[in-house]
Amino acid sequence: MNKKQIIDRLDTIAMYLEIKGENSFKVAAYHRAGLALENDPRSMAGIQNLSEIKGIGRSTAQVIEELMSSGESTVLKKLEQEIPSSLLELLSLPGLGGKKIGKLYRELAVTDRASLQEACDQGKISQLAGFGKKTEEHLLELLKQRQHRPEILPIPYMLEVAEQIARVLQSIEAVNRFSHAGSLRRAKEKMKDLDFVVETTDPEKVAEELLARLQIHQVVGRGDAKMTIQLDDPNHVSVDFRFATTETYASMLLHFTGSKEHNVLLRRLAKERDEKISEYGVEREDGTTRVFQSETEFYRYFGLNFIPPQAREGKDELELAKKGPLNLVCPSDIKGDLHMHSTWSDGSHTIEEMAEAMRKKGYQYACLTDHSRSLRVANGLSVERLSQQIRKVAEINEMYDDFTLFAGIEMDILPDGSLDYPDDILSQLDFVIASIHSSFTQDQKQIMKRLENACRNPYVRLIAHPTGRMLGKRHGYAVDVDKLIAIAAETGTALELNASRHRLDLSSKWLKKVQDAGVKISIDTDSHSLKMLDDMELGVQTAVRGGIRPKTVINTLPLNELKQFFKQKKPV
């Protein structure tokens, strides 16, 4: 049984327990155990001692071990006998939780959508204590909506939606400032909804304007402090708006950025000093509430250094923040972008336009890396065109004294493992990236042979988008990432953190391992247009999620040091 299946089983157990009316902390414990597994980059086989993982204790470890060895779970089986499995799907209906479903089951023998429908039709729901006419109507409405909206949506999709909302918020006069919060601000790859914290003196007005200007499917809830809507887009994305004042803005942003776990830990810190954190600030023993200008000030109040949103996940970063600055990479560390395309291959802008945009961004340098000759669909460069391009890059460099454009290539690693240009061509380039763009479905052995061959070439400095995944679209090829990291370490090859919102590859969960192995990473946008340059920020956020320090990242090097790095021979 693979990891994903095990996590699913743990969640299923949690859902059964919820309907059974078990202690909510017990329910949460099973969810947390699943989450802990998910956040651990190791495969099931690579995990020696389960209960060493935070969040997995004796009982959950036992369940997991049983699932691994037999594919079954005694705990789960017992629950399946007690409670009809068809009840689980009712949990996905908003407004129905474990307690209500349990009651419907015990008192009205509701077991699935059909019997729930029947109970509604017969008016039995509204007769039940704690239920009423409105609940019955609400349920009928939910049951009518056949199509389920996806529970979890990928970041590229959600970023687009968030950017649209941001434009609307920007145009509303009553809005002083705003920020996205929640999972998106923490740069999670998948999320359930969008959160915005909005500073205003007139929440009523802002809510009205939002309702007028956004395409709304449904207003889920609306009060003085918050509004929840579902957008009228194909996925009915759910969006929370929280209204803050100037005084509460920082606390509210912190609170709604989470993670939940991070908030719990902060509140625990506060509790030790007899203080209480809420989204409005810190309530002290004497009953007064302390408010903050910024999140930095908030952290400082508790003796902590600032923790960037993307690092707010667990306990480790909190401990580190007690001791000193976290020293994680930040946007201003990035001195250039080493992976981009021009109209010479499949980019939409000329080399000049790309270079100028990079320079305007404040970069010291950039590297042009069009596609190589075998990638015909992308108009890959023949040897001759590549030579022309190298000359072109030299010309462009003469235009600038404050910016350097390097000549590079994104070279295909061919299906048989050979490389798309011979070494004497590669030796003419400043920077060679190698990547896979074909035969994605090869088995792991062959994929690894290709990647290893590329790493062992003396001119290949970077493997781009190492797993080839596209978020929300495809999983990527069969890479043994652990092995790739080992090979990269041995050969002195860097691995990319492709910052494109569609890729984020390698993902944050692998990055720590890369850093620990002493392998360098390069955070690149792989831009095919000017707009895509802005994904660098997302790339840096992803690096922060992975705990990456500036020194690990090639393109934090100042120009001269980068030049030296390019000149260094690989140990292969």
Place this chain on the structure above:
DNA sequence: GCCGTTTTCGGCCCGACTGTTTTCAGTCG
């Protein structure tokens, strides 16, 4: 069920909103 540089027992974040209620439970994040 998990966890512990005070704790192996007793906590476990806390508030908004809704719908059901005359003061609160359930759900959600």
